[in-house]
Amino acid sequence: MQLTVISGKGGTGKTIIAVAISELERSAKVDCDVDAPNLYLYYQGQEIFQEDFSGGKQAVVDQLLCHECGICQTVCKFEAIVNGQIIPFSCEGCGACVLACPEQAIELRDAITAEVLVTRVSGGILSHSRMEIGSEGSGKLITILRKKAQEYAGEELIINDGSPGIGCPVISSLTATDGALIVTEPTQSGLADLQRIATLCRQFKLKTFVCINKADINEEISAQIEAYCKETGLIFVGRIPYDETVLKSINELKPIIYYKNSMANQAIRAVWDKVRKELFSC
Amino acid sequence: MKIAITSTGKELTAGHDPRFGRCAYFLIYDTEEDTYKAVENKGQLAGGGAGIGAAQQMTDEGVQVVLTGNLGPNAYNLIKASGIKAYQCKAVSCQEALALYKAGKLLEISQAGPSHAGMS
Amino acid sequence: MNIAVLSGKGGTGKTTVAVNLAAILKANYVDCDVEEPNGFIFLKPRNIRSQDVKVLNPVIDKAKCTLCGECVKACQFNALFNTKKEILVFEKLCHSCEACRIACGSGALSFQERKIGVIEEGEGDGLKCYRGILDIGEPMAVPVIRQLLKNVPEGFNLLDCSPGTSCNAVSSLRYAQGAILVTEPSAFGLHDLKMAVKLVREFSLPFGVVINKWDESGYLLEVYLWQENIKVLGRLPQARKAAEEYSKGRLLKDLPLYQAGFTALAEEVKEVFLCS
Numbered sequence: 001m002q003l004t005v006i007s008g009k010g011g012t013g014k015t016i017i018a019v020a021i022s023e024l025e026r027s028a029k030v031d032c033d034v035d036a037p038n039l040y041l042y043y044q045g046q047e048i049f050q051e052d053f054s055g056g057k058q059a060v061v062d063q064l065l066c067h068e069c070g071i072c073q074t075v076c077k078f079e080a081i082v083n084g085q086i087i088p089f090s091c092e093g094c095g096a097c098v099l100a101c102p103e104q105a106i107e108l109r110d111a112i113t114a115e116v117l118v119t120r121v122s123g124g125i126l127s128h129s130r131m132e133i134g135s136e137g138s139g140k141l142i143t144i145l146r147k148k149a150q151e152y153a154g155e156e157l158i159i160n161d162g163s164p165g166i167g168c169p170v171i172s173s174l175t176a177t178d179g180a181l182i183v184t185e186p187t188q189s190g191l192a193d194l195q196r197i198a199t200l201c202r203q204f205k206l207k208t209f210v211c212i213n214k215a216d217i218n219e220e221i222s223a224q225i226e227a228y229c230k231e232t233g234l235i236f237v238g239r240i241p242y243d244e245t246v247l248k249s250i251n252e253l254k255p256i257i258y259y260k261n262s263m264a265n266q267a268i269r270a271v272w273d274k275v276r277k278e279l280f281s282c
Numbered sequence: 283m284k285i286a287i288t289s290t291g292k293e294l295t296a297g298h299d300p301r302f303g304r305c306a307y308f309l310i311y312d313t314e315e316d317t318y319k320a321v322e323n324k325g326q327l328a329g330g331g332a333g334i335g336a337a338q339q340m341t342d343e344g345v346q347v348v349l350t351g352n353l354g355p356n357a358y359n360l361i362k363a364s365g366i367k368a369y370q371c372k373a374v375s376c377q378e379a380l381a382l383y384k385a386g387k388l389l390e391i392s393q394a395g396p397s398h399a400g401m402s
Numbered sequence: 403m404n405i406a407v408l409s410g411k412g413g414t415g416k417t418t419v420a421v422n423l424a425a426i427l428k429a430n431y432v433d434c435d436v437e438e439p440n441g442f443i444f445l446k447p448r449n450i451r452s453q454d455v456k457v458l459n460p461v462i463d464k465a466k467c468t469l470c471g472e473c474v475k476a477c478q479f480n481a482l483f484n485t486k487k488e489i490l491v492f493e494k495l496c497h498s499c500e501a502c503r504i505a506c507g508s509g510a511l512s513f514q515e516r517k518i519g520v521i522e523e524g525e526g527d528g529l530k531c532y533r534g535i536l537d538i539g540e541p542m543a544v545p546v547i548r549q550l551l552k553n554v555p556e557g558f559n560l561l562d563c564s565p566g567t568s569c570n571a572v573s574s575l576r577y578a579q580g581a582i583l584v585t586e587p588s589a590f591g592l593h594d595l596k597m598a599v600k601l602v603r604e605f606s607l608p609f610g611v612v613i614n615k616w617d618e619s620g621y622l623l624e625v626y627l628w629q630e631n632i633k634v635l636g637r638l639p640q641a642r643k644a645a646e647e648y649s650k651g652r653l654l655k656d657l658p659l660y661q662a663g664f665t666a667l668a669e670e671v672k673e674v675f676l677c678s
Contacts, residue, residue, distance in 0.1 A: 009438055010565045011413005015590070035566025036411045036594045057478060077499050089572050089604075094499030095478050108478070133567040133601045139330065139541070147304075164412040164565055165437035168541040187649035189417070189440035196438065199538045217642070218649035242642060250588045251619050330541075331480025331495045338474060338483055356492065363485045 001279060002146075002177040004032070006162035006170060007184065008193030013213040014183045015039055016246060016256055018161040020268045023123065023255045025276070028153035031128040032142045032173040033163040034114070040128045042253050045121035049148065053129065053141055055113035057093035059086050065105035072097035072106060114141055118152050125152045139168035146173075166200050174200070179207040179279050181237070185214050186221035194225060198234055207278065208234050211271045215239035237274040240267040283313045285383065286340055287376045288350040292320035294377045300351025303333035309376050310343055333357030340366055349379045349388065358394035404432075404551070404559045405675055406578035408602070409585065410594025412565035415614035415638070416584045417441050418648060419667075420562040422655040423582075424529055426668040429558040431526070433533035434574040436519060436546045441562050443651040447524030447531035454520055455534065455546045457498045458513035462489045466510035476505035494541060519546040521553065530555065544573045551577040558676070566594075567601045575601070580675045581609040582635060587620020595623070599632065610635035610674055612667060633674065636667030 005018040015038050022029045031039040059080075061072075066084055073081045076097055080090035088111075098106045114131040127149040129141055142163075149158055162173040162180075174180060180201050184194040194210070201208040210229050215222045222239060229236040243264035249256045256265050288305035290297040299305035303325055311318040321343065325335025333353070337360040340348060348368040353361060361368050369388035371379045382388050407423075409416040417435070421444040424431035433441040460473070460482070471484045481495035482502060493516055503511045519536045534550040536543045547570060551561070554577075561578060564570035575581070581602045585595040595611070602609045610633035613620060617640050627634055638644075639659060647654055654660040 007412075009413065009440070010409075010411065035568045035571075036590075036597070038411070038590045038593060041589055041593060075500070075504060077497075090576065092497055092499065093478055094497055094501050095476060096499045096501040096504055099476055099501055099504040133597055133604065138568055165543075165570075166538055167437050167536065167543050167570070169568070170437075171541055185649070187645075188443045188651040189438075190649075192440060192443065193438045196538055203539055214645060217645045221649055242645065247588065247619075247640075250590060253589055325480065331492060334480040334483055334492060334495070338480075341484060341486055342471070360483055360485065360490070363487070363490070 001156055002158045002160060003179050003181060003275070003279060004160040004162050004173050004177045005181045005183060006173065006197060007164055007182065008166065008197035009185070009190055010164035012183045012185045012190060013240070013246065015161055016250065017181070017183050017211070017213070017268055017271070018159055019255045020257050021272050022159045023257050024269065024272050025157055026123055027157040027159050028124045028149045029126045030145050030149045030158060030160045031126070032145065032160045032169065034129050034131050034138045034141050034145070034169065035163060037128055037130075039161050040119070040126060042255065043119065043121040043126055045119040045126065047117055048120050048125070049116070049118035049152065051116045052112050053114040053116050053144060054110040055138070055140060056111060057095070057108040058088060058091050058111040059093065059095070059097050059106050060109050061086060062105045062107070065103045067103055069102065071100050071102065075100040116141070116144055116148060118148050125149065127152070139172040142169055142172040166196050170197070170200065174204050174206065177206065179209060179275070181209045181211065181275055182234075183211055183213055184225060186212055186218040186225060188221065191221055191225055191228070195228070198232060209237045209275050209278070210234045211237050211240060213240045214242040216241050235278060238267060238271040240264050240271065283347065284343065284345045285311045285313065285347040285349065285380065286343070286345040287311065287379050288348070289320070289376050294318060294375070294380070296376055297374060298349070298371065298376050298379045300372070302348075302350045302353050302357050303336045305336070305350070308339065308343075310345060311380060331356070334360060337361055337364070340364070347383070349383055353391055353394055355394040358391070403557070403580070403675065404554065404561055404578045405671070406561045406563050406575055406581045408563050408571060408575075408581055408583050408598050409565050410567060410583075410596070410598035411585070411590055414584050414586045414591055416565065417444070417562055418654060419582065419584045419612050419614065420560050421445050422653050422664050423668055423671060424560045425527065425653055426655055426664060427558065427672065428528050429560045430530045430532065430555060431562065432550065432554050432559050433562045434547050434550060435562055435564045436534035436536045436543050436550070437564065437570070439533045439535055442531060442533055444653055445526040445529070445531050447526045450522050450524040452520045452522045454517045455549050456515035456517050457496070457545050458500075459493045459496045459498065459516050460491055460502050460511050461514050462491070463510045463512065464488060466508050468508050470507065472505040472507060473502035473511065476501045497542070498545070518542065521546070521550050543570050547573045567597045572601070575605050575607070578607060581607045582671065583609060583611045584614055585611060585623065586615045587613060587617060587623045592623045592626060596626070599630065608674065610670070613637045615640035635670045635674065636663060638663045638667070
């Protein structure tokens with residue numbers, strides 16, 4: 001069973017909720033938010049797997065063979081070659097320059113862009129990565145992280161902490177999961193992003209749950225979100241109140257479910273109860 | 283006739299890999315010569331379109347039959363368009379998969395499985 | 403001059419800082435977060451004009467194609483397939499690099515346009531607003547960002563970038579001459595800020611940091627900034643009121659609690675980026 005926690009918009013509290021759920025239920029955890037991997041900050045454990053990851057290829061020019069004819073520069077659609085020098089951040093590894101070079105002075109090489117790590121932590125394994133900044137291929141990296149989790153997980157449940165947006169990494173976080181939990185917030189931005197991410201989930205025909213974090217910030221939009229869920233067949237699983245304890249829990253890197261008097265804690269537990277029932281009912 | 287089996291290793295005794303696009307090897311068995319060879323799946327670690335890359339390898343190798351687990355939508359359509367027959371099999375080793383196929387006990391895959399995009 | 407507004411982590415207030423600063427400085431606002439563009443909600447531009455963003459995908463002329471498969475071999479993205487009867491194109495995997503055209507020996511390849519998003523422009527209160535929007539289900543945002551940034555006007559532009567340090571944020575940075583990094587004083591914020599700092603240093607851009615949701619808990623962040631000799635452009639307080647105003651799509655710059663902070667921030671930004 002796999003659940004992916006996503007948000008569309010960043011900073012809605014996705015990771016906090018993913019951590020809470022994976023504390024409530026024994027589960028393997030995958031940090032799919034490879035650009036801003038925060039999940040592992042909560043955990044200490046023993047590394048049981050490490051591997052270099054190549055996100056794609058990059059062109060490399062052999063300066064000895066290069067005659068500076070400049071043909072490579074004219075064929076490159078990504079403006080990634082300037083005066084015979086490859087600009088690493090821009091090169092997409094398409095190989096057009098390799099084909100066009102009359103001197104065969106350019107070749108494609110694997111670019112090491114990240115490290116894949118599996119760590120054994122309390123309550124299950126954690127599959128995560130350390131990515132070089134500005135790297136390409138995060139979708140493929142997410143696929144590998146999820147595969148590794150399946151390999152090492154003894155648990156029945158895998159929680160994927162997704163990334164913001166609707167593009168390539170999000171698509172990779174959502175494929176072949178059993179359900180998606182969208183964490184949204186009652187703001188105009190939150191609502192706009194919810195509609196975009198929900199459309200994507202529909203394209204994937206996923207069982208899609210929605211919860212509103214900081215729901216009492218704007219009751220009116222919270223009601224709108226609930227109505228939107230009803231209209232479009234999204235399973236609404238609850239409101240989580242604005243709670244300053246959450247900020248405290250992030251700073252102390254202690255999952256919110258261990259703060260007994262926290263209102264958010266109680267609400268998240270209720271959310272998970274509902275999701276759990278639906279998820280395991282089929 | 284050439285039969286490809288999605289495999290976890292290079293020998294017929296190796297486990298059958300139910301994944302198509304992301305399997306480690308293809309064992310290609312030649313029925314006329316009763317020989318086989320292992321080819322690495324080039325699509326295995328592709329950024330995207332692994333099933334497409336794997337299906338291309340099948341066409342390039344002149345394979346007529348594929349024994350695998352599921353085919354994603356892209357791979358299914360391409361295998362079909364290339365006139366290759368795909369059979370579903372859950373056997374534990376490649377050898378057994380081949381025996382089951384020869385005995386006519388495997389079902390032809392008649393629809394695409396879910397899009398896994400590398401996750402199966 | 404293009405100044406990129408970045409954040410390592412999502413939800414730190416990057417858009418809040420970008421739209422309020424644009425409104426104060428009367429700078430052009432450019433929303434480069436094309437997967438989730440939200441800036442227009444706050445600036446409410448009028449008179450919106452839009453243009454499609456299109457990419458080029460190959461089309462095969464069957465009369466000329468010899469089915470040699472060179473194009474398939476050349477494609478690094480598995481976007482082409484040779485059934486031995488025809489060449490099929492998988493448009494969403496195509497990067498429009500045209501390597502297939504170079505590889506084709508029989509001139510059988512041409513290109514046709516396909517829409518993947520739109521670019522919009524309009525007028526807010528005394529400023530111009532631009533944004534890109536990626537169509538849902540399209541995986542590649544970079545072509546939308548690129549077209550958006552190639553069409554921004556001369557003058558002072560604030561680029562509201564995608565969160566994180568991935569290819570989307572990087573492709574916006576290529577067009578920037580300076581950067582404002584927005585962070586928050588949590589352990590998450592600090593962790594992701596370090597990645598963003600590494601990125602702007604890689605690009606050798608002048609930059610400064612805005613600490614949003616500032617409170618005393620951020621001492622580790624302040625220590626880090628001081629050790630790294632990073633300029634703090636401003637500190638904006640943490641308040642439930644801000645979250646409420648944001649939720650309604652309103653600017654914060656005129657709220658009593660934020661007015662001074664934003665005015666001071668705008669002055670710093672002017673001094674750091676415009677006077678040097």
